[in-house]
Amino acid sequence: MRSYDPFWERPEVVERFASRPPDDRMVALLSDAPRATRVLDLGCAAGRNTEWLAREGFDVYACDASQAMVAYTRKRLAPWLGEAEAERRVLLCSMDHLAMFETESFDLVVALGIYQQAQSTDEWHRAVAETARVLRAHGRLLVQHFGVGSQPWPDPLRQVEPFVFEASVPGAGMRRFVLLDEATLDAWMAQHGLVPETPTRSTTRPTEEGGFWRNLHALYRKRQ
Numbered sequence: 001m002r003s004y005d006p007f008w009e010r011p012e013v014v015e016r017f018a019s020r021p022p023d024d025r026m027v028a029l030l031s032d033a034p035r036a037t038r039v040l041d042l043g044c045a046a047g048r049n050t051e052w053l054a055r056e057g058f059d060v061y062a063c064d065a066s067q068a069m070v071a072y073t074r075k076r077l078a079p080w081l082g083e084a085e086a087e088r089r090v091l092l093c094s095m096d097h098l099a100m101f102e103t104e105s106f107d108l109v110v111a112l113g114i115y116q117q118a119q120s121t122d123e124w125h126r127a128v129a130e131t132a133r134v135l136r137a138h139g140r141l142l143v144q145h146f147g148v149g150s151q152p153w154p155d156p157l158r159q160v161e162p163f164v165f166e167a168s169v170p171g172a173g174m175r176r177f178v179l180l181d182e183a184t185l186d187a188w189m190a191q192h193g194l195v196p197e198t199p200t201r202s203t204t205r206p207t208e209e210g211g212f213w214r215n216l217h218a219l220y221r222k223r224q
């Protein structure tokens with residue numbers, strides 16, 4: 001596992017992610033789905049989506065690189081699944097190394113705000129290759145990804161490599177992201193056998209610091 005950003009271990013960051021409601025697109029996508037659907041919540045953070053999936057009775061697994069996020073998500077799952085099952089299903093992982101999950105074992109991977117955390121485009125591709133490996137043929141991938149053109153903080157994001165940006169973030173030091181446009185996200189996903197099921201679109205979300213994130217929203221299906 002590569003050295004990992006301690007930002008995600010901070011109690012206030014865990015609390016911020018814990019307080020968010022489950023993702024609307026995920027809830028809409030799964031409202032009529034069979035409860036036997038096996039779902040991986042990749043980069044689950046504090047488990048807002050994992051808990052909804054467990055409560056609804058889906059066959060849910062989750063993973064994240066942050067020990068604090070994994071601990072919090074397990075605690076949220078325990079009342080629904082029991083402590084032992086919560087520990088078995090919520091795991092510490094690196095998104096580009098999912099050896100704990102079998103090949104072609106998931107019907108859906110929920111990947112919201114995760115691939116953009118890659119520190120290089122190589123890591124991004126390794127992560128998506130691992131997602132494609134664990135998805136069943138015709139399985140789906142729900143994605144939210146930060147978009148190029150985002151201006152979240154007073155210190156502008158600086159491009160350090162094609163598609164890789166850095167900024168000095170107030171209170172959090174230097175942070176790095178992979179930022180993509182819609183066409184590149186679709187083209188790179190296609191390299192891993194993942195084709196759009198709905199047109200990829202973008203929205204803009206304001207930040208507390210007076211800036212904004214562009215968010216890309218996409219849904220892919222794995223070709224056979």
Ligand SMILES: C[S@@+](CC[C@H](N)C(=O)[O-])C[C@H]1O[C@@H](n2cnc3c(N)ncnc32)[C@H](O)[C@@H]1O
Pocket residue numbers: 008017020023042043044045046047048049063064065066069093094095096111112113114117118
């Ligand atoms: C923006 S949050 C994800 C939000 C979450 N999916 C949700 O919808 O609430 C990013 C998460 O990615 C995790 N993360 C960062 N780098 C990672 C990596 N290389 N592998 C796995 N998880 C990583 C962080 O610990 C953090 O919990």
